[in-house]
Amino acid sequence: MRMVFKNSLLFQPVNIWKGRRKFISKSFSQPILNSFVQYFNENSNVLVKVLRNFNHDLYSVFGRYTFDTFTEAIVGRNYHLQTDLNNKLLEEMDVIQHFLGCEYFVRGCCFGVLMRIKDFLCHGWHALWVILKFRRFLADKVRCRMAEFDKCPVVDSQLSFVDAMLNRKDIFPRKIIETEFILFASAATDTTGNSLVFIFTLLGMYPEIQEKVFEEIVTNIGRDEPIEVDHLTKLKYTERVIFECMRLLPSVTEVSRYISKDIKIGDKTFPKGTNISIYILGVHRNSKYWPNPDKFDPDRFLPEEIAKRPPYAYILFSAGPRNCIGKMFATMSIKVVVANVIRNFRVSSKYRSIDEMEMRCYMTMRTKHDIDCHFTPRD
Ligand code: HEM
Numbered sequence: 431m432r433m434v435f436k437n438s439l440l441f442q443p444v445n446i447w448k449g450r451r452k453f454i455s456k457s458f459s460q461p462i463l464n465s466f467v468q469y470f471n472e473n474s475n476v477l478v479k480v481l482r483n484f485n486h487d488l489y490s491v492f493g494r495y496t497f498d499t500f501t502e503a504i505v506g507r508n509y510h511l512q513t514d515l516n517n518k519l520l521e522e523m524d525v526i527q528h529f530l531g532c533e534y535f536v537r538g539c540c541f542g543v544l545m546r547i548k549d550f551l552c553h554g555w556h557a558l559w560v561i562l563k564f565r566r567f568l569a570d571k572v573r574c575r576m577a578e579f580d581k582c583p584v585v586d587s588q589l590s591f592v593d594a595m596l597n598r599k600d601i602f603p604r605k606i607i608e609t610e611f612i613l614f615a616s617a618a619t620d621t622t623g624n625s626l627v628f629i630f631t632l633l634g635m636y637p638e639i640q641e642k643v644f645e646e647i648v649t650n651i652g653r654d655e656p657i658e659v660d661h662l663t664k665l666k667y668t669e670r671v672i673f674e675c676m677r678l679l680p681s682v683t684e685v686s687r688y689i690s691k692d693i694k695i696g697d698k699t700f701p702k703g704t705n706i707s708i709y710i711l712g713v714h715r716n717s718k719y720w721p722n723p724d725k726f727d728p729d730r731f732l733p734e735e736i737a738k739r740p741p742y743a744y745i746l747f748s749a750g751p752r753n754c755i756g757k758m759f760a761t762m763s764i765k766v767v768v769a770n771v772i773r774n775f776r777v778s779s780k781y782r783s784i785d786e787m788e789m790r791c792y793m794t795m796r797t798k799h800d801i802d803c804h805f806t807p808r809d
Contacts, residue, residue: 434561437606438613439755447752453598454610455755457591463758464659465588466503470766471657473499476512477767478774481805488630488801492767493520493623499763500618504590504611505575519567520619522560527620527792529557568615569608576604614756620794621681622760626767627796628679629672631787631803633772634779636726640772643668647769657766665765670728672764676746678726678784681794683711685748710745711795719743724784775805 435441439450477495484491494511497520502508511517572592579596592611595602633640650664651657684707693700700706715723719739720730729735747754754760771777780802781787788798 434565435609435613437609439610440613451751451755453594454591457589457594458755458759459588460758462588462590463762466499466759467657467659467662467762467766469499469502470763471770473502473508473512474657474767474770478770480512481771481775482807486800488627488803489623489796490521492626493619495626495767496622496763497615497619500615500759501571503759504614505571505592506590507571507574509571519564523564523616523620525553525560526557527794529553564616565608565612568612572604572608572611576607617754618756618760622763624681624794624796625676625679625760626764627801627803628681629675629764629768630771630777630805631779631781631801632675632678632726632784633671634777634803635781635783637776637778639671639726639728640777643671643768644772647773651769651773653773657769661769662762662765665769667728668765668768670731672761672768673731673744673746674726674728677714677720677730677744678724679787679795680710680714680746682746682748683791683795684709708745708748710748713743713745716743726784771805774808776808777803777805779803 432441439447439454442450473495476498477491480491480495491512498508498510498512509517511520575592576596579593583597584593589597591614592607595607595610633643646665646667651661686705686707689700689702689704689706691702714720717723720743742749747757747760787801789795790798
């Protein structure tokens with residue numbers, strides 16, 4: 431991780447992180463995010479076509495949608511991974527998840543150094559090769575953008591974070607811009623893609639809820655109209671459904687922190703120098719805050735129900751200053767996809783409960799095997 435993201439936001443000490451996060455946050459303001467909705471809409475139209483012909487390997491299908499949308503919004507380039515099935519870059523990235531994932535470290539710890547060396551020789555080189563390929567692929571796009579900028583500088587207060595950094599090349603060298611772009615693309619793709627897979631699978635498990643979502647979408651947007659910013663705030667029930675899906679199946683299940691001074695919580699003290707993990711999945715299914723926690727109930731996200739809970743009972747995007755910078759980007763993108771897909775397809779799944787979905791968790795959570803979720807055109 432450190433090797434790939436060394437110069438990025440993720441690994442900066444607080445004093446550098448603070449200034450950079452503030453700078454980048456301006457590019458995630460509401461007016462800028464609103465201007466991205468056209469890309470979410472256009473790419474979700476492609477997704478609808480893809481789903482008509484290609485109904486398997488859903489992690490790849492939704493990951494490709496997310497990657498195309500992200501790169502188009504941020505550097506103005508669509509790589510058409512949704513339709514270019516020969517490009518296997520995202521699937522190859524899964525090797526990295528395997529390599530960095532729990533299994534490697536758990537086994538490495540149990541059987542000692544020899545197992546680590548064996549794992550590295552078996553999987554490490556492959557992971558390294560994929561990382562370099564991904565890096566080169568994305569860095570190349572930043573260079574293209576840079577060349578465009580040099581020819582024709584854009585003077586605008588509403589720039590994507592890459593363009594905003596390119597505008598301040600005096601403080602952001604090219605290498606840093608490239609690394610940030612790679613971090614953001616990685617942080618956006620699997621998280622959002624996997625969430626979409628889970629949302630549709632849960633909608634497939636609860637057809638009555640799916641029909642209510644369909645009704646709301648058709649009433650507020652229509653069957654064929656392009657999806658625009660103003661539509662998104664009208665999808666109140668759909669939004670509750672999305673939040674409930676991501677409560678039960680968060681694509682990021684834990685975050686870690688290094689404790690820099692003693693912290694007392696209740697009668698326990700966590701001493702300075704400790705690494706701790708906050709288990710998001712556990713918090714989201716804690717019966718103290720979520721009665722009958724395994725029940726799928728979108729009304730938990732009615733405003734009056736939210737008001738009854740402490741704000742940290744739902745930490746899908748983490749919380750505090752180091753939370754997810756892309757949370758609104760992800761939420762808006764997911765809403766557009768749900769609206770466009772549900773008005774075009776009836777979704778079904780054989781699972782009767784989330785317990786039947788065997789999960790595996792590396793950096794992000796997925797099912798162990800191909801997921802059972804099917805899309806049947808409504809027309
Ligand atoms: C459903 C989708 C997403 C989920 C569940 C998610 C979750 C998270 C979580 C839990 C963190 C905090 C990590 C920590 O506290 O250590 C985080 C950080 C981050 N996320 Fe997301 N994320 C999502 C989508 C996105 C998107 C779309 C982007 C980019 C547009 C993004 C960019 C980032 C970045 C750059 C950080 C690090 C922020 C920092 O250290 O200041 N994420 N995300």
